[in-house]
Every structure is written in C-alpha cells, then in structure tokens.
Amino acid sequence: MEPRAGESLQDRYAPANRCFGCGPANEKGLRIKSFVDGAEVVAEWRPEPHHQAFEGMLNGGICGALLDCHSNWAAAEHLRKKAGLDAPPCTVTADFHVVLKRPTPMDVPLQLRARVVESQEDRAVVEATLEARGRITATCRGTFVAVKEGHPAYRRW
C-alpha cells in the first residue's frame, strides 16, 4: 500500500521498528521521518545537544547515520514500487560513502534528500544530501540490498 498523505515511510511500514536511525519505537534514536516527494525521498530533522561534534556543530557520524537510514528507506520504497509489492522488502546497507563538505549547524532544522540512481531487482544505489539553510553540508552515496530468507534482517520490519 502507498503511504497515506502526510504519513512517513517509517510510520506506514515499520511503526514498531527500534532502529537507532529510523525506528519510530526507539525513544533514544534519531527517529527520522522520510516522505516520498516525487522522485525524491525527503526528511527534516533537528539535532539534540548530545549529537554535537563540538558546540554548535553536528557530529559527522550522526550525519552519516541520518544519510544511511534515509537512503535505505528511499531504496526500500523504490524496490517496493518496482516490484509492485504492498510492503517494502527489508533492505540493509552494503556500503555508504559520506563526504562532509562543511560543518553542519545544530541550531536549524536539517533537510535530507535521497534519490535512487541505479537499481536492480534486489538492490539500489542511492545518492543523498544533508542541507542546512539551503546549503549542502554533506553528501552520501550508498548501496542497499534486499535481504533474502535466512539473513538475520529478513522480515524484521
């Protein structure tokens, strides 16, 4: 089923998920909410003070965690639509490459954008950006793979 208007992919397909980056049920997690917007998947997120690298600037590992989970959802939703499924396959990250272009500030909402640039039946390559005040602060390119039966992540959403 398509997400309802205004409903995030996480809330639609995995409300009980406890993933650090994107689990709606993880109270100590980043709890990103990713929405389909045409050919992109977008999210807005605000840092908490303990996500800092130093005062006022976001830790690069958190930048990576945001980009990784957001991109993974872009891949999962893409593979769902491509296969005509009701729910997305459970996808895991094979690799992700983060480029930190400038410091990411902590005092404004941050925007995530992701787009599938290549895909096969069971995997997608996603390019994503993190922005603050309309400027890209970090980019990411990653590969996300639908796991098969027998993988520990199979049907864990």
Place this chain on the structure above:
Amino acid sequence: MEPRAGESLQDRYAPANRCFGCGPANEKGLRIKSFVDGAEVVAEWRPEPHHQAFEGMLNGGICGALLDCHSNWAAAEHLRKKAGLDAPPCTVTADFHVVLKRPTPMDVPLQLRARVVESQEDRAVVEATLEARGRITATCRGTFVAVKEGHPAYRRW
C-alpha cells in the same frame, strides 16, 4: 606529551570534549576510548540496546560513527607525532566510506582498529575495521584534515 600507560587518547588530550562519538564528557555519546598499540590505534566498545538496527544487531550508522571518530583520533595522533607536537592538531573528517560486510552483533564487546595508510603535513588517510568475535564486520577508509585558524573546529578540543 605521550598518553600515559593505560590512558586513552581522548582522556589524555580532550577530557572535556562532548563529541557524540568520542567525547569523554558526553554522557549520551558513544564515548569510545582509543589507545595507541604500535602502528595501530585500538578500542573496545559495547553497544547499548538503543544502538540496534534490529534486535541483536548494531545499526550501520553507529558502526560508521565508531569508525569515523576512532579513525579521526588515529589521524590526529599520527599528525601530532609527525610534527613533534605536545598535543594533536584538531582534525575533522573530510570523508569516510563504510563497507558493512556482515551484521555486527550486540551481545559481545566490539574491537576497533585503525591505521594511517597515507599522510601529508595537514591530513591523513586512515583504514579501520570493526570486529566481533575475531571476525571483521565492517571496514572504513576515511580522510581526516587538521583545521586551520578560522575554521569553526579550530582549537575546540
């Protein structure tokens, strides 16, 4: 000054640092402790339940955050020694590429290892691994740069 025996790089050089990944003073952070061990920098770390991707397996973004901060300290200590400084320069991540080779379990201590493979006066390329039960679960290659006066991170340690 060299770290004292049994003292981590973070506790030696940046005890008040609040970085999410490696700040000793961030109670909600990962608080990795990195130690020089010959040509490598090593750390041991235990996940908390909210760091999961799904039950029993570590989130890939957290794998990346561990590898990023640990590698950054390997770079900083390498540049310190190379320049004959008392304290490391403040280095920031330019990019990091994480390959997740297999799921990382949550129920055992994890080992981080990092090694500088290339360096110039102001930057180092670091290769690092994350291991569980003696098997590598993730690898990382990143570039870390000593910031100059005027950068927001300058002298923030």
